[in-house]
Amino acid sequence: MAKTIHILNGPNLNLLGKRQPEIYGADTLADVEATCAKLGRELGLEVALSQSNHEGEIVEMIHAAREKVEGIIINPAAYTHTSVAILDALNTFEGPVIEVHISNVHRRESFRHHSYVSLRADGVIAGLGVEGYQLALRRMATLLA
Numbered sequence: 560m561a562k563t564i565h566i567l568n569g570p571n572l573n574l575l576g577k578r579q580p581e582i583y584g585a586d587t588l589a590d591v592e593a594t595c596a597k598l599g600r601e602l603g604l605e606v607a608l609s610q611s612n613h614e615g616e617i618v619e620m621i622h623a624a625r626e627k628v629e630g631i632i633i634n635p636a637a638y639t640h641t642s643v644a645i646l647d648a649l650n651t652f653e654g655p656v657i658e659v660h661i662s663n664v665h666r667r668e669s670f671r672h673h674s675y676v677s678l679r680a681d682g683v684i685a686g687l688g689v690e691g692y693q694l695a696l697r698r699m700a701t702l703l704a
């Protein structure tokens with residue numbers, strides 16, 4: 560049976576491709592979902608993508624992932640820089656975790672330079688646009704082979 564990867568997205572990423580294209584690009588989250596599903600088929604991975612604007616909901620999605628999926632790719636958005644709850648939830652997940660940021664957070668405001676999630680992530684991608692999700696998926700295929 561194909562291994563499943565859950566791609567979790569935090570607050571405001573539902574607006575991807577609709578606002579601030581100079582920072583986040585022109586692709587929508589639906590485009591990301593379609594591209595990753597296609598790449599997943601090539602890699603023999605099943606891909607599910609979710610987005611939530613609510614911290615507790617993201618925590619619950621991570622809890623659900625413990626039973627159902629082999630790997631998590633997460634762009635926690637602003638919660639990256641604030642959420643011990645998301646870090647704690649990820650610490651209960653046993654498989655690989657890859658953190659993705661569309662923009663280069665290190666070239667932005669200093670409050671974006673610290674990530675709680677990086678304390679758990681097996682790898683971090685930042686500044687490669689939405690292509691970062693595909694690169695994370697390729698790495699998942701290697702880690703889960």
Ligand code: CA2
Nearest residue numbers: 571572574575578579636637660661662
């Ligand atoms: O670069 C990233 O992927 C971020 O995780 C995006 C977050 C930001 O708070 C992080 O520091 C870096 C913001 C997501 C907002 O998404 C939007 C997308 C399109 C239009 C408006 C907001």
